[in-house]
């Protein structure tokens with residue numbers, strides 16, 4: 001009878017479950033590593049055969065399993081980690097559904113040797129196709145070793161979906177790296193065919209673990225992050241804007257200890273870096289978010305990497321503001337009292353970014369569109385009426401090798417005016433000497449940043465419109481129809497900067513004033529550059545972003561060009577202006593504006609070290 005309802009045999013349900021839990025060798029590595037950590041291990045080693053496609057062995061020095069309990073560990077929904085439904089909300093262990101071991105055992109051959117500290121002998125079991133084949137006493141150290149082999153031998157379809165051994169091995173290493181960054185205190189080792197792929201000692205701090213795992217060159221570029229908001233907290237490290245990668249692979253985010261891949265969190269990180277790194281470049285970040293259990297939707301599926309927050313706005317703002325502070329926009333960490341004066345400008349800028357991004361962000365699967373409400377959203381109440389020079393948080397210099405920059409203490413802020421000017425190179429780079437070494441400033445990038453910040457400050461000023469510098473003769477510029485449409489839409493933005501533009505019949509406009517912060521320029525040229533820079537997709541960008549692009553284009557046009565030698569007083573003025581800014585060490589396009597060759601580096605070059 002085709003329609004008869006039957007209860008599926010265990011062998012089949014186990015395999016169905018395995019389909020969810022064990023997708024590829026890396027899933028096995030993840031489950032076994034997590035079990036080892038749940039068992040309190042401090043040392044774990046992983047051995048891979050054929051990239052993990054053939055066999056995987058994980059050895060830990062954790063608590064081990066009591067002999068009588070071993071068969072239970074391979075039974076579905078058998079776990080030592082929760083007892084009641086409520087436990088799900090407090091869960092801090094990685095595993096809790098009791099599915100990993102039976103799932104793995106249903107698609108491979110598993111051999112386990114385990115011993116608890118209080119038992120004189122260990123236990124050895126062999127499980128094949130989900131069935132216990134052998135169970136004996138065995139002499140072994142305290143802890144557990146699991147050997148999983150003949151992986152997917154009984155599920156040939158799965159094997160077909162695997163990629164090359166090198167790729168699968170890469171996935172396995174990704175899994176180990178994610179755990180390594182979450183747990184600096186655990187000693188980890190990965191080997192393949194007797195070769196060591198990864199050997200990480202236990203270290204006390206996250207910065208050291210990041211350096212050992214992601215590369216020494218990153219260590220010198222790390223900025224500590226700390227922040228708190230509404231019971232949630234954020235801690236970790238991010239890279240300086242000068243350190244970027246072509247993809248987001250070095251962004252590691254953890255929520256209550258679990259690695260997650262989450263659109264909202266990633267978006268918040270990128271928002272914090274906007275205008276400090278180039279488009280399509282990504283920073284490195286290792287961030288741990290701690291959220292009260294009741295504010296987080298329980299991650300009931302152990303392999304799912306997404307999370308749901310009760311208040312995504314608050315989490316988003318926490319990240320953007322804490323990172324903004326670390327990167328150096330000069331805003332105090334969330335929760336700290338704000339010093340009076342200009343730093344509120346930075347705060348307002350970041351708030352408006354949060355607001356803008358949230359307006360576009362939808363919770364995946366949810367219908368609700370989010371708004372950054374509350375009285376803090378308006379810039380009117382966040383901006384002081386006369387925003388003098390901002391007084392930013394101190395930030396370490398951008399040196400490529402100052403050792404203390406990865407420690408807890410923040411070195412004093414770099415002051416350009418304190419450096420002595422030596423001269424220029426190629427009419428483009430200004431050379432300075434300071435106590436830490438030799439500093440090189442890209443004059444165009446630096447000037448561009450200064451103009452950009454000034455234009456932005458003018459544009460964000462509320463109330464009265466800022467007057468521009470009136471042209472002796474208003475300049476009429478005729479445009480192509482689609483350019484006319486773009487400029488017409490940009491009129492309010494241009495007006496905010498002090499640039500008065502009006503339609504002048506047909507597809508032409510008349511320019512009456514230019515921003516005061518820009519040197520005298522030809523209006524025609526300025527508009528053409530604006531169109532060139534903001535053409536294409538930028539025309540459809542949301543207001544806030546479009547405004548930043550327009551300001552960047554204006555600043556770029558107004559900034560002193562390369563191959564133009566500056567006089568001494570001009571250099572001094574540039575330094576003073578740089579010191580007046582919130583310390584951002586890149587131009588608005590995201591390129592570095594200053595580079596330091598430290599004394600240590602110089603000594604290395606001259607073989608004194």
Ligand code: ADP
Nearest residue numbers: 035039073079080095096097098099100101144
């Ligand atoms: P879960 O981790 O969800 O509880 P698993 O199937 O992964 O489910 O493991 C079942 C049980 O076996 C665990 O709850 C734990 O008690 C025990 N266990 C598994 N691996 C280890 C290990 N490496 N060391 C000690 N105990 C383990």
Ligand code: MG
Nearest residue numbers: 035095096100
């Ligand atoms: Mg588990």
